Amino acid sequence: MRRHILVPMCLALLFPSLMAASGCARVPETGRRRVLLISSSQEQALGAQAFEEILAEEKISDDAAMTAMLERVGRRIAAQANQPDFEWEFKLIESPQVNAFCLPGGKIAFYTGILPIAANEAGVAVVMGHEVAHAVARHGGERLSQRLSMDLVEQLLAVGLRDSSPAVRDGALQAFGVGAAVGVVLPYSRRHEMEADHIGLLYTARAGYDPREAIPFWERMAGGAGTRPPEFLSTHPGVERRIEQLRELMPEAMEAYEAAPTQYGLGETW
Numbered sequence: 384m385r386r387h388i389l390v391p392m393c394l395a396l397l398f399p400s401l402m403a404a405s406g407c408a409r410v411p412e413t414g415r416r417r418v419l420l421i422s423s424s425q426e427q428a429l430g431a432q433a434f435e436e437i438l439a440e441e442k443i444s445d446d447a448a449m450t451a452m453l454e455r456v457g458r459r460i461a462a463q464a465n466q467p468d469f470e471w472e473f474k475l476i477e478s479p480q481v482n483a484f485c486l487p488g489g490k491i492a493f494y495t496g497i498l499p500i501a502a503n504e505a506g507v508a509v510v511m512g513h514e515v516a517h518a519v520a521r522h523g524g525e526r527l528s529q530r531l532s533m534d535l536v537e538q539l540l541a542v543g544l545r546d547s548s549p550a551v552r553d554g555a556l557q558a559f560g561v562g563a564a565v566g567v568v569l570p571y572s573r574r575h576e577m578e579a580d581h582i583g584l585l586y587t588a589r590a591g592y593d594p595r596e597a598i599p600f601w602e603r604m605a606g607g608a609g610t611r612p613p614e615f616l617s618t619h620p621g622v623e624r625r626i627e628q629l630r631e632l633m634p635e636a637m638e639a640y641e642a643a644p645t646q647y648g649l650g651e652t653w
């Protein structure tokens with residue numbers, strides 16, 4: 384009887400052709416279970432393709448100091464993510480957009496428009512931790528598994544992002560949170576946002592950046608006028624709810640911060 388109850392929890396088991404590529408493993412740190420129809424390595428291949436496409440259309444910043452800062456913070460956060468098969472890359476894109484993303488496989492881009500709001504290295508670490516958490520928790524793969532039928536997922540995996548039909552390709556880009564590239568933004572769900580904040584805060588603290596900076600960072604985000612970024616500042620959940628969760632998690636984060644081999648505090652400020 385017990386087996387019959389468990390089977391529907393993992394729908395992927397019902398489709399043997401996708402067994403090898405599927406799983407209902409748990410999200411690291413939070414332990415939430417979810418169903419994935421594609422494997423991590425398939426997700427990473429799609430992430431690398433999407434990264435190439437996006438970078439081909441953007442101007443890379445020539446600010447050497449900020450580029451070095453991004454790489455420095457990025458390496459420290461990446462070291463906490465425990466993803467030996469990710470091939471990390473950090474790019475600073477010259478653009479007024481208040482945005483950043485991390486594609487599966489560790490392909491990270493920050494837009495220069497988010498730097499004034501980040502204000503210091505700890506602020507960058509908060510953003511970086513949040514985006515890396517989306518990738519580690521495989522929120523993109525989960526959304527793709529929810530949005531595309533299995534036929535379309537199989538088509539995508541067979542031909543890759545470039546050669547799939549426009550609907551499939553756009554669906555995949557939206558699932559990975561880079562839908563702006565195809566003109567349609569799909570905000571992450573409240574659950575994914577809260578989960579990315581949670582995991583990201585722990586990465587920030589373990590990397591040696593003062594996690595308390597996450598709260599003023601979100602207040603700056605909320606106070607900022609102008610365009611809302613496609614992914615980073617989703618309108619839901621509200622900033623107040625996010626800050627409430629950060630406060631709840633802060634004792635755990637502070638413990639991790641104090642245990643970090645080096646405390647950088649806020650790091651460099653600008």
Ligand SMILES: [Zn+2]
Nearest residue numbers: 571576579614
């Ligand atoms: Zn997010």
